[in-house]
Amino acid sequence: MKTYKQPNKLGRFGEFGGMYVAETLMPILLELDESYKKIQKDKKFKRELNDLFKNYVGRPSPLYHAKNLTKYINGPKIYFKRDELNHTGAHKINNCLGQILLAKKMGKTRIIAETGAGQHGVAVSAVSAYFSMPCFIFMGSKDIERQKPNVFRMKLLGATIIPVESGSKSLKDAMNEALREWIKRCRDSAYVIGSTAGPHPYPKMVRDFQSVIGKEAREQILKVEKRLPDIVCACIGGGSNSMGLFYPFLNDKKVKLIGVEAAGEGANTKKTAATMTSANSSPGVLHGSYSYVLQNKDGQINEAHSISAGLDYPGVGPEHSYLKETKRVKYFSITDKEALNAFQLCSKLEGIIPALEPSHALAYLIKSFKNKDKNKILILNMCGRGDKDLFTAANALGVDANE
Ligand SMILES: Cc1ncc(COP(=O)(O)O)c(C=O)c1O
Known part of the structure; x- marks a missing residue:
């Protein structure tokens, strides 16, 4: 039986995936990919993450x-x-801990994220608070309305919520705005994507953490x-x-x-x-x-x-x-x-x-x-x-x- 090995080095799952981004983002994604490859072999990173899974998440x-x-x-x-x-x-915290711990190791000082249901936003806010990092969350105004308890939770956890009024005012539009912000602030900010979506290496990285x-x-x-x-x-x-x-x-x-x-x-x-x-x-x-x-x-x-x-x-x-x-x-x-x-x-x-x-x-x-x-x-x-x-x-x- 052939062992499953996806994605390839270019971040392709068969013909799917890849990195369709503005030129300014390419070096940042490549840097992220390299850093992620390094920490995958880092025993100290694994120990720290497993300890957080056990004692912070309850795994x-x-x-x-x-x-x-x-x-x-x-x-x-x-x-x-x-x-x-x-x-x-929810499951979202597994991935947030992995990505924010990596961001910390990469010397990033600020967190950007998008959220739909607010579960990813709450998890990012909690982990950012844990690591004492300021956190900015883009959320469609329709989602802000239908996920009120989570919006209040994020604010309590110290996050700044940025309402998105464009398009369908939900996750797709929040992600567009978060990507725009990241292009402006990619030197000091880590963009924590909440699902196996986005350009390489996110789909692989999120899958691995989850x-x-x-x-x-x-x-x-x-x-x-x-x-x-x-x-x-x-x-x-x-x-x-x-x-x-x-x-x-x-x-x-x-x-x-x-x-x-x-x-x-x-x-x-x-x-x-x-x-x-x-x-x-x-x-x-x-x-x-x-x-x-x-x-x-x-x-x-x-x-x-x-x-x-x-x-x-x-x-x-x-x-x-x-x-x-x-x-x-x-x-x-x-x-x-x-x-x-x-x-x-x-x-x-x-x-x-x-x-x-x-x-x-x-x-x-x-x-x-x-x-x-x-x-x-x-x-x-x-x-x-x-x-x-x-x-x-x-x-x-x-x-x-x-x-
Ligand atoms: C509880 C819960 N389940 C599932 C999802 C869907 O996301 P995914 O397909 O990345 O797991 C979300 C997204 O916000 C969620 O909050």
């Missing part, structure tokens, strides 16, 4: 047998990889079940929690990998974020990388839509495009309505309020595995908790969350 996150959901579905035995229990409430999820899950399942899982499933925004979980299983050909995108109001409607599963998607360039994007006939990027701010992105990390083309991962999409139902069901059955993002993966499970595959084992990445989504969910359900 390893548990692998939890969701008995009630398993019984309800009457299908595979379901385990949740509980990254929602991490400090700051792969702690899959490494732990693999060890944990071997310990409790004495075998590998049959199915591994995660939601896809830019693709970081899924790549983190999938990566350590990529060489296990018998393990079926499933990525779930946000269909919004329907994958083939205009109100969707299903970057790889919509009829309106095709490969193109967005935020410095060649990958599947939602675009019109003239190559203009379409606005994405999802009830979940973290999945509301018209692009996807290039490694996912490669894994789609090579068919190693199968991709599906779930509507806002289906995700909202799963959000409620999981809360009632398991006593766990999931974020709206993993609710998409949950909804896929409920829809596809009911009364099927009873002897199989499935791991789902519970990559975030639902506290940030209470107002959005209440609004969508037509109830007053303050009552």
Whole structure:
């Protein structure tokens, strides 16, 4: 069996990925790539990061047998990889610690980031506070409105929030503005991208920092079940929690990998974020990388839509495009309505309020595995908790969350 080895030296996953950026950014990306290569071999860096994972984040996150959901579905035995229990409430902190520790070693004194759901923003703010670095976060004004609890958290943690009013006023536009700011301040600032998106080396670097999820899950399942899982499933925004979980299983050909995108109001409607599963998607360039994007006939990027701010992105990390083309991962999409139902069901059955993002993966499970595959084992990445989504969910359900 051929061992999986992506990306190549130029940051390409097959034909996807690369560095499509302004000339002024090229030396900075190359410097970042070199520094990242160096710290990968640095035992002290690894020790420091592992210590922070353990004592600051609370890793390893548990692998939890969701008995009630398993019984309800009457299908595979379901385990949740509980990254929602991490400090700051999602998987995003794994990557922030890696990137900001690297920024510190590179002598950077200031942090720039973008955020959609605010989970990445909260994690960046917390880690910047930990390292005493000033932190500037670009956020679409639509996301500021729908993720209010996280905006307040970021401010408490000392970050400066910069509202973005352009375009769809969400993650895509926040990332455009953050990239512009980085071009101006690249000498003293590190740009911490929150997903496996953007130009090389970000997709690889973010995947590597997040792969702690899959490494732990693999060890944990071997310990409790004495075998590998049959199915591994995660939601896809830019693709970081899924790549983190999938990566350590990529060489296990018998393990079926499933990525779930946000269909919004329907994958083939205009109100969707299903970057790889919509009829309106095709490969193109967005935020410095060649990958599947939602675009019109003239190559203009379409606005994405999802009830979940973290999945509301018209692009996807290039490694996912490669894994789609090579068919190693199968991709599906779930509507806002289906995700909202799963959000409620999981809360009632398991006593766990999931974020709206993993609710998409949950909804896929409920829809596809009911009364099927009873002897199989499935791991789902519970990559975030639902506290940030209470107002959005209440609004969508037509109830007053303050009552
Ligand atoms: C809880 C949660 N899950 C998933 C995502 C989607 O991002 P990714 O695909 O990079 O994991 C986000 C993004 O903000 C998030 O907050």
